[in-house]
Amino acid sequence: MKSDIQIAQEAKLKAIGEIGEQLGISEDDLEFYGKYKAKLSDELWEKVKDRKDGKLVLVTAINPTPAGEGKTTTTVGLGQALGLMKVSSVIALREPSLGPCFGIKGGAAGGGYAQVVPMEDLNLHFTGDFHAITSANNLLAAMLDNHIQQGNTLNIDTNQIVWKRCVDMNDRVLRNIVVGLGRKADGVVREDHFIITVASEIMAVLCLAEDMADLKERIGRIVVAYTCDGQPVTAKQLKAVGAMAALLKDALKPNLIQTLENTPAIIHGGPFANIAHGCNSVRATKTALKLADVVVTEAGFGADLGAEKFLDIKCRMAGLKPDAIVLVATVRALKYNGGVPKTELSGENLEALKLGIVNLEKHIENLHKFGVPVVVSLNRFVTDTDGELAFVKEFCESLGCEFSLCEVWEKGGEGGVELAKKVLSTLETKESHYKPLYDEKLPVKEKIGTIAREIYGADSVTYDPAAESAIRTIEALGFKELPVCMAKNQYSLSDDATKLGRPTGFSINIREVYVSAGAGFIVAITGTVMTMPGLPKVPAAEGVDVDEDGKITGLF
Numbered sequence: 001m002k003s004d005i006q007i008a009q010e011a012k013l014k015a016i017g018e019i020g021e022q023l024g025i026s027e028d029d030l031e032f033y034g035k036y037k038a039k040l041s042d043e044l045w046e047k048v049k050d051r052k053d054g055k056l057v058l059v060t061a062i063n064p065t066p067a068g069e070g071k072t073t074t075t076v077g078l079g080q081a082l083g084l085m086k087v088s089s090v091i092a093l094r095e096p097s098l099g100p101c102f103g104i105k106g107g108a109a110g111g112g113y114a115q116v117v118p119m120e121d122l123n124l125h126f127t128g129d130f131h132a133i134t135s136a137n138n139l140l141a142a143m144l145d146n147h148i149q150q151g152n153t154l155n156i157d158t159n160q161i162v163w164k165r166c167v168d169m170n171d172r173v174l175r176n177i178v179v180g181l182g183r184k185a186d187g188v189v190r191e192d193h194f195i196i197t198v199a200s201e202i203m204a205v206l207c208l209a210e211d212m213a214d215l216k217e218r219i220g221r222i223v224v225a226y227t228c229d230g231q232p233v234t235a236k237q238l239k240a241v242g243a244m245a246a247l248l249k250d251a252l253k254p255n256l257i258q259t260l261e262n263t264p265a266i267i268h269g270g271p272f273a274n275i276a277h278g279c280n281s282v283r284a285t286k287t288a289l290k291l292a293d294v295v296v297t298e299a300g301f302g303a304d305l306g307a308e309k310f311l312d313i314k315c316r317m318a319g320l321k322p323d324a325i326v327l328v329a330t331v332r333a334l335k336y337n338g339g340v341p342k343t344e345l346s347g348e349n350l351e352a353l354k355l356g357i358v359n360l361e362k363h364i365e366n367l368h369k370f371g372v373p374v375v376v377s378l379n380r381f382v383t384d385t386d387g388e389l390a391f392v393k394e395f396c397e398s399l400g401c402e403f404s405l406c407e408v409w410e411k412g413g414e415g416g417v418e419l420a421k422k423v424l425s426t427l428e429t430k431e432s433h434y435k436p437l438y439d440e441k442l443p444v445k446e447k448i449g450t451i452a453r454e455i456y457g458a459d460s461v462t463y464d465p466a467a468e469s470a471i472r473t474i475e476a477l478g479f480k481e482l483p484v485c486m487a488k489n490q491y492s493l494s495d496d497a498t499k500l501g502r503p504t505g506f507s508i509n510i511r512e513v514y515v516s517a518g519a520g521f522i523v524a525i526t527g528t529v530m531t532m533p534g535l536p537k538v539p540a541a542e543g544v545d546v547d548e549d550g551k552i553t554g555l556f
Contacts, residue, residue: 004111005555008119011260019258023090023291030256033127036118039253040266040287045211048290054088055323055427056289059298059377060307060367062359063500064490066342067332070111070379070409074328074416075298076259077114077408078377078423081416083263087424088293091116091263094270094280094300095130095255096123097198099170099533102541106556112409114416116257116265120552129206130168130197130270132251136244137166137202143240144224145179149187154237155227158190162514163224164531168197172534195531199275204519206248207269207281208317215252216245222518232477235518254284261413264292273300274490275531277309277521282318294427301490303327303363304455311370312436312451313483313521323432324423325367325374327401329360331384331392337500346383353388357395358502362493364399366455371433373426375402377419379409402426440483444471444513447484448524452508456493460507467524470513474522479515487525495527 002010016038017027029047030038059078061071075091082089093116096108107123109115116122125131141163148156167174174194180187197203201222209215220236227233235241254268268284271277278300279285288295299306307325315322331353332345338356340349360376367374376396378389389405396403404422407415438450445461452458463471474480491497494506512525525531535541544554 003556004109004115005119005553007113007260008109008115008117009551011117013117013258014262016256016258019256019262019264023264025256025291031253036257037121037127038256039127039250040256042253045287048287051290053289054293054295056285056320057294057296057324057326057423057427058307058310058322059296059326059328060303061301061328062333062363063302063304063337063492065333065336067330067336067345069328069330069333071328072108072298073111073114073409074326074377074379074406074419075296076110076116076265077406077413077416078326078419079263079265079296080114080259080261080408080413081420082294082296083261084413084417085420087420089263090288090292090295091259091265092280092285092288092295092297093265093267094298095126095267097196097270097272098124098130098168099196101555102535102544103170103533103539104536106540113260113412114408115260116267117260118257120555122257122267123555127255129251129255129268132247133200133202133206134166134168134197136247137197137200139244139247140222140224140235140238140240141165143238145187147238154233155229156225156233157228158188160226161190161224162226163222164193164195166195166197166200170196170533170535172532175530175532193532196272196533198270198272199531201516201519202244202248203269203271204276204516206251207271207277207279208314208519209252210282212245212249212252215248216241218518218520219244220518223515230473232517252283254281254287273306273309274529275487277313277485277519278306279310279314282314285320286318303367304493305486305488305490307367308437308451308455309485311434312438313485315434316436316440316483317520321432321434322372324426324430325372326377326419326423327360327363327367327374328377328379329392330379330381331388332381334360334392339500348385348388350387350391353391356501357392359493359500361395361399362457362502364396364401368400369437369454371435373430373432375404375419375422375426377404377406380405380407441481444475444480444484444522448486448510451484451486456508457502457504458494458506458508462507462509464509464511467510467513474513474515477515479517479522482515483521485516485521485523487523487529487531489527489529
């Protein structure tokens with residue numbers, strides 16, 4: 001069986017100008033990065049902004065398991081299937097982070113015969129957006145420390161510096177460091193931290209900004225530290241906004257590539273959903289909606305994370321109204337949630353399936369709370385039995401969901417036609433009554449509590465003293481009416497990764513809270529979730545190589 005990278009390298013790609021033509025984009029509105037990649041010009045938006053929006057379809061999933069779910073693969077395959085059916089469609093996805101590519105997760109280009117290409121470019125440096133974000137983040141850090149070194153006229157308390165440096169790599173030893181060691185000219189000695197680039201507020205700002213003016217306004221609001229009398233210090237006060245915007249000028253423009261079957265794909269931004277808001281850029285999604293009749297987009301990890309933030313943060317801020325949601329699951333993942341070890345998932349086990357399907361049930365219930373119709377897509381494996389498939393189908397339909405088997409990994413767009421038909425039928429026959437889960441004007445704790453109870457199923461929420469203090473400060477400084485971005489492990493509905501299925505009788509612990517004033521949300525960190533991941537014992541990087549002809553191997 002061919003690997004993902006072999007399939008991608010054998011694909012017959014069209015020149016990116018031809019892909020643009022499919023969407024009515026002239027070459028004048030494309031900024032070429034070689035033959036198969038381009039950025040969409042700023043001028044394109046002005047030409048299309050008054051067009052009627054297409055339909056917006058969100059793809060999300062149950063909590064991820066080692067058995068695999070295939071959310072991105074389903075997103076790509078659904079877009080390809082719509083293309084086969086001659087439906088004007090475009091896929092809108094996030095860009096992959098370099099760190100996980102070399103860690104345990106691998107890339108994020110889809111899989112099998114449902115991939116976006118060029119796969120190697122996308123999973124590695126792509127068009128340099130993440131490098132620009134990293135540079136802008138670290139420029140702000142450098143200007144902050146330089147201000148302190150050069151006299152500290154803003155009276156910054158060096159014990160209350162909240163801006164962290166970043167790098168787009170899984171590097172655990174950078175989580176907690178000391179900077180400024182050496183001579184007096186080398187800076188003020190203090191504790192510092194690195195986060196991964198996709199957790200940077202600059203990433204969130206870029207993904208939520210409407211245009212350059214909005215980007216600069218958001219950058220200016222970023223809180224980097226507090227003064228000795230407790231007042232926030234911003235990037236604007238450090239006079240960093242202009243230089244940071246210059247670094248981000250090209251990164252603000254969405255990227256256009258294609259799928260294996262030449263379906264257009266707009267790829268832009270990449271915040272993680274477990275430690276950030278988990279959606280591609282507002283600019284990319286809004287542009288896509290003007291260019292096609294159906295836009296298929298994705299939110300990271302399970303619906304308790306990516307979908308909740310897409311619906312409560314991105315849609316609220318951008319005025320987006322999703323028309324349907326595709327919820328991805330597999331029989332294998334549901335049996336894993338029912339207690340079956342990864343090594344024993346191939347055999348029929350209806351009892352385990354009945355135990356594990358409660359995870360899917362909870363996600364369906366959660367999504368219905370937002371008023372959007374749900375289609376369940378079950379990625380089919382050869383080991384799935386007729387009895388198992390029939391059970392899941394009946395279960396989903398009993399909850400008022402359309403249901404479809406999906407075989408896009410093996411068959412590409414052809415394997416997603418049944419799903420595409422169900423999605424189109426839902427768009428035509430079921431009206432979306434989208435609404436956010438909570439009123440953003442509620443107190444911070446009430447918003448956190450609503451998400452914990454309604455989405456996770458928690459009985460209560462506890463707060464570390466530092467989190468309690470931070471909430472009081474945030475509310476006193478006037479940030480209390482911002483939505484909440486929960487940072488939580490992706491493997492469980494709870495903040496304990498070992499609690500599978502549909503946990504009950506648990507409490508969510510909030511250990512840290514801070515404001516991302518530029519992005520426009522409050523971050524609440526639960527449990528032991530890390531904003532700087534580490535590499536596993538055997539990192540994927542050990543299998544990546546490039547030969548004398550420049551051909552890359554080992555990416556997946």
